[in-house]
Amino acid sequence: MSQGQTLVFDADDTLWENNVVFERVIDDFLGWLAHPTLDRTELRAVLDEVQRANALTHGYGSAMLLRSLGDCAERLRGRPATRAEQDEVEALAAVLIDHRVELIDGVAETLAELGGRYALLLLTKGDLTEQQRKIDTSGLAGHFRAVDIVAEKDGETYRRFIERHGLTAGDSWMIGNSPKSDILPARAAGMNAVFIPNAHTWVLEHSELDPADEGVLRLNGFRELLKHF
Structure with missing residues (x-):
């Protein structure tokens, strides 16, 4: 990349x-x-x-x-x-x-290395106060150039996000575990995507991905990002 x-x-x-x-x-x-x-x-x-x-x-x-x-x-x-x-x-x-924020294995080290190569941003949905608390206690906030907390993550959310941060959609990658909120709407907005499944993903975030979509990179774990970026 x-x-x-x-x-x-x-x-x-x-x-x-x-x-x-x-x-x-x-x-x-x-x-x-x-x-x-x-x-x-x-x-x-x-x-x-x-x-x-x-x-x-x-x-x-x-x-x-x-x-x-x-x-x-x-x-x-x-x-x-x-x-x-x-x-x-x-x-x-x-x-x-x-509850204490429990980082997924390899996240802190991987973000530290990726941050030396790329601009990193965070886009999460949910209650503003609750999400901010988790971000603050995670110790990860310093890795991100910007943090956006939104009510919903749909195609329009991603289009506004791209415009607000001056991104080029085709040069941007959305990385997440949810087909419904991370992968499909990001692709609809013209971004690339990295799907990292989590066995505990909420059932209402499940959705089918197109196996032929070459704009979606599928990984088995977070550390694998370092093999591709």
Whole structure:
């Protein structure tokens, strides 16, 4: 790759583990529900539907999940939650507020080396305060020329990002774990992309990628970036 390339990184589940913590909370919640007729798979389908709807109106992050857990419980029980039930759900989700940022293996060293060769930027979606806290505590902020926290990552978001930072789309690479938020909309905006899958990627971020798309580089791990850039 030429020195003129710009590398743009996703944050959650690309630089650090995130959804695995959410999944632990969800697993505890499904056990707490103990529905008399639905199994865990069926309960999870209801919760996914609730989260999909809430993400459209309330965005992403811990607050949206907490709201979704409460809404799911009320839908399945056919009544408003009691104060005690609300407290129990909040207790299940409390770990989301204070959990320690856990960097994915090789991220810090790889960013340090790449930063000596290319301009690095960060583009992440979610609640502004929550995402900024994770960025600050990760110790990675100094690697990035700019950090953008947005409500959604679609094609228009990437087009605005390219214009705001004076990028050339064809010389820019979006690096992330989510086909839905990182790869497909970046490609729609004319950027190249690097797909680094994470086994814990949120189910609502899944989408099919075109295996014939030569503008998408597929890697198995973060350290492999150094073999290509």
